[in-house]
Amino acid sequence: MNSEGRPTAPSQTTGISPARTFTANRALQQEEGLLFEIGRHDVTGVDLEEPAAFVPRLGGLERAGAIGLPGLSEPEAMRHYVRLSQKNYGIDSGLFPLGSCTMKHNPRLNEKMARLPGFADIHPLQPQSTVPGALALMEMLSHWLIEMTGMNAVALSPKAGAHGELCGMMAIKAALAARGEHERQVVLVPDSAHGTNPATAALIGFSVRSVPAGADGMVRADAVKAALDGDVAAIMLTNPNTCGLFEAEIVAIAAAVHEAGAYFYCDGANFNAIVGKARPGDLGVDAMHINLHKTFSTPHGGGGPGAGPVVLSAALAPFAPAPYLLRDGRGLRLVEDTARDGDHAPFGRLTAFHGQMGMYVRALSYMLSHGANGMKQASEDAVLNANYIRAGLSDLLTQPFGDQPCMHEVLFDDAWLKGTGLTTLDIAKALIDEGYHPMTIYFPLVAHGAMLIEPTESESKLSLDLFIATMRDLALAVRAGEKERFLSAPRLSPRRRLDETRAARQPVLRWKPRAPLPRDTD
Ligand SMILES: *Cc1c(COP(=O)(O)O)cnc(C)c1O
Numbered sequence: 001m002n003s004e005g006r007p008t009a010p011s012q013t014t015g016i017s018p019a020r021t022f023t024a025n026r027a028l029q030q031e032e033g034l035l036f037e038i039g040r041h042d043v044t045g046v047d048l049e050e051p052a053a054f055v056p057r058l059g060g061l062e063r064a065g066a067i068g069l070p071g072l073s074e075p076e077a078m079r080h081y082v083r084l085s086q087k088n089y090g091i092d093s094g095l096f097p098l099g100s101c102t103m104k105h106n107p108r109l110n111e112k113m114a115r116l117p118g119f120a121d122i123h124p125l126q127p128q129s130t131v132p133g134a135l136a137l138m139e140m141l142s143h144w145l146i147e148m149t150g151m152n153a154v155a156l157s158p159k160a161g162a163h164g165e166l167c168g169m170m171a172i173k174a175a176l177a178a179r180g181e182h183e184r185q186v187v188l189v190p191d192s193a194h195g196t197n198p199a200t201a202a203l204i205g206f207s208v209r210s211v212p213a214g215a216d217g218m219v220r221a222d223a224v225k226a227a228l229d230g231d232v233a234a235i236m237l238t239n240p241n242t243c244g245l246f247e248a249e250i251v252a253i254a255a256a257v258h259e260a261g262a263y264f265y266c267d268g269a270n271f272n273a274i275v276g277k278a279r280p281g282d283l284g285v286d287a288m289h290i291n292l293h294k295t296f297s298t299p300h301g302g303g304g305p306g307a308g309p310v311v312l313s314a315a316l317a318p319f320a321p322a323p324y325l326l327r328d329g330r331g332l333r334l335v336e337d338t339a340r341d342g343d344h345a346p347f348g349r350l351t352a353f354h355g356q357m358g359m360y361v362r363a364l365s366y367m368l369s370h371g372a373n374g375m376k377q378a379s380e381d382a383v384l385n386a387n388y389i390r391a392g393l394s395d396l397l398t399q400p401f402g403d404q405p406c407m408h409e410v411l412f413d414d415a416w417l418k419g420t421g422l423t424t425l426d427i428a429k430a431l432i433d434e435g436y437h438p439m440t441i442y443f444p445l446v447a448h449g450a451m452l453i454e455p456t457e458s459e460s461k462l463s464l465d466l467f468i469a470t471m472r473d474l475a476l477a478v479r480a481g482e483k484e485r486f487l488s489a490p491r492l493s494p495r496r497r498l499d500e501t502r503a504a505r506q507p508v509l510r511w512k513p514r515a516p517l518p519r520d521t522d
Pocket of ligand 1: 100101160161162163194196238242267269270291306308
């Protein structure tokens with residue numbers, strides 16, 4: 001796109017240039033302008049009757065001129081949105097190897113359940129007495145989450161993983177305040193952490209102290225002990241970590257953290273690797289968010305809102321935010337009040353209403369349809385699939401921490417590209433030409449030029465074999481010195497390589513007409 005939002009012609013600076021067409025369409029892929037570019041002012045999709053004469057009562061604030069909305073006929077509007085939808089690549093289009101994101105299939109059964117009128121049509125302001133089924137569903141989901149993680153309580157309302165981190169860390173802050181330990185202002189975060197971890201800690205006023213990863217990509221208990229002192233409030237540790245490795249010293253780390261009077265927040269985004277295999281509560285975790293949109297198959301990416309419930313240990317359970325579920329002599333209810341009440345001392349509330357009800361339904365539908373054994377198998381298959389890719393590529397690509405088994409995702413670095421003049425970005429762009437969404441690149445930061453691949457359990461052997469063969473073809477082309485294929489990639493996408501830095505630094509967010517719009521004449 002140029003600064004006016006118009007498509008620019010494909011770059012001709014590279015050796016291999018794709019065929020140009022008169023229409024800018026490519027095969028059956030349609031070029032699509034903005035509504036403002038394709039609409040006209042003399043066209044409308046509906047015929048509205050002239051309004052009867054009336055006296056405006058807007059106190060002189062009524063519109064003085066045309067606002068220039070473009071008109072489209074119904075078929076034009078239809079085509080516009082269908083064409084846009086076809087430009088979207090999603091998990092329903094093909095393998096989506098985006099590491100750390102667990103892009104698994106979203107079972108249609110979940111969608112069917114979420115659309116049951118009894119769930120889909122309820123309103124957050126309805127009296128609780130009219131929605132006992134929804135409350136029972138939230139209780140059942142809580143039960144499964146607590147059982148699977150071996151924890152004591154769950155706060156359901158956070159709306160994403162990062163929001164869950166905020167929730168868990170605010171519970172830790174409240175617990176420390178209740179202990180009168182306001183001097184604990186430091187949060188330990190390993191080098192390999194997701195950026196949301198230090199951001200969360202900083203957002204609520206903690207300072208971040210980083211803990212280096214060992215040569216094998218794991219955090220050492222000794223390194224944590226060296227960083228612990230009376231100022232430390234908590235550690236935020238991801239397990240399995242972002243290198244796709246299970247933190248082998250996690251139990252010793254938890255013990256050291258507790259001994260120092262601090263809490264253990266676990267980033268549970270990678271829970272898909274260990275469901276049914278290991279329970280965070282048994283490992284010494286005090287709080288962990290669960291991305292329902294990763295582990296429990298609710299849609300994400302452009303496809304839907306997330307949900308990030310946080311499971312809590314006995315020490316943190318009292319501080320869970322409102323609303324919280326309570327079953328007592330009065331039955332099952334959601335407590336909206338943030339005042340201290342018996343064992344409950346909520347730190348406040350995080351969301352306007354009760355969280356992502358539609359995601360609760362989808363996640364519980366996934367759990368009930370898989371059962372405990374099915375979810376355990378899903379985790380085993382996710383790990384197997386990642387290792388199948390690792391084994392299929394390890395002779396051509398390089399792994400930063402040696403050729404060791406991984407959990408649910410496999411991490412490669414760019415050592416294999418040394419001296420080729422190509423970078424991780426070039427490989428990612430070439431994958432687009434092959435019809436794949438790229439893997440996660442340049443994350444985690446502890447691996448140079450990281451390529452993080454997570455196939456999930458939903459991919460068949462056939463699909464994995466094709467992906468491996470594609471990656472092998474790319475790697476062999478790199479070896480054969482076919483530099484242009486990579487530097488000019490993507491060659492076959494509607495847009496070529498964009499100036500991503502400029503787009504981020506100087507985003508053009510507003511379309512401006514090239515010529516003044518004609519005023520409405522009537
Ligand atoms: C996805 C992810 C998060 C953030 O979760 P969101 O739901 O995207 O907010 C945090 N940590 C890790 C390791 C993740 O992969």
